[in-house]
Amino acid sequence: MTVRSVSWTDAQRVSSLLARVTATRSPEPAALVSAMGAARAGAPGKAAPTPAKAAPKAPKEVPRLVQTSDNPADRLDALVAWTLAHQACVGAFVADDNGLTLAAHGISEAHVSLVGPLLSALVGVRTIPGVDATAGALWLGAQMMSWVEARTTRGGFCLGTVGDEALSTRAFEQLKEALGTTVRGL
């Protein structure tokens, strides 16, 4: 049984709404209290002390993909949209293990036609002991094609990206998790 989300809310719809209702926040601080009038004229206007040591910059937090629809097409579209929004790529696609592209955005026909042969080649790689072929990357001229795989009782699925740079290990993990979330229960 597919567990439905709590909010029944489509993540893409929320993203679209948020883009329409949020303002760009100014990086320049303006003191709320020091802007006060005569009543506070005597208050010390000293600037906040400088931190002794800047905290290390945390890696950008990527939200987990939440699937709110039971419709397979909607789930795949949401996965592609999430990938484009949160990973360093210009295109993304989902294919089954026969190489049939199920959803795609921002990738060329050439890339689409490459998916089938690529996955076929990986079948042979999987049989080699000690090799994890559930994720990989390939330089194609000036672009990098990366992919992760997930296996279900209905077969395998592949989520791929095309971009100008290699994905980090963390990004691969995030893609694997998002793909797993999407195909679970399909």
Add this chain to the structure above:
Amino acid sequence: MTRSIAFASLKGGVGKTTVALNCAFAFARRGARTLLVDTDQQGAIGMSLDGVGDRAGLAANLARGGPPLEGMVKTRLAELCLLPMGPVEALDEDRFAVNAREANLLGRVLEQSQRDFDLVLFDTPAGLGGMSRLALEEVDSVIAVAQCEPLALRALPRLLELLARLREIGSACSLLGVVGTMSSFRDPVMLASLEELWSLYRDQVFDTAVPRDGTFLQASRAGVPLGLLSRRPPAVSAVFDKLVAEIEERLGTTAGGEDDGPIRLVD
């Protein structure tokens, strides 16, 4: 410049008044001259605070056509003032928001607050029409209050839709953030709701969530903000200190981000 923030939610009972009241108290404790305005015809602020419920306020000002800040209540904190709703004539309730719009009531409240306040907070009624919409049309920012439970989460996009539409027709109000309320890590549904709130609304969600805690009921019974429940404030009141620090950061009124680190006691 005086900043204005509305606390809003389509769904009722999510904790708007509790959050607005305790944030106002925390802002004032931090030195910001704060006016808390009750725009709820039920007088939610008046019902929450001992000694305020019977006072005339916004409703009387509208009925009499008097100065918009007449009836403003000074509090124990010099930096905090309240403008309660006051009793609304039962037969006037239907037309209250219409009359308030015609009289530009909230716009005049903001105009008159410019000199004496750094911050004007509006507690709005549940729903997205009437006084809530009026407040959203007037303020700079809105904080969406979302109880960590399914119905409140499902209602949240409606608030964003209204806000988007208002911005399309010229409102300057933007979403400052979403605050989760009545959260609990013990209840799986509440936990799932909070996780989904974070997942869907990402960096719009304040890191500080207001927990479900019996202390809120005690404060409600006593008719005081959490910070005044006892001489030694309950631990949960610190939640609002954290929340207003985040709000200030989003307003751009404090340094944050990469500079947010340890501060030396001795220079």
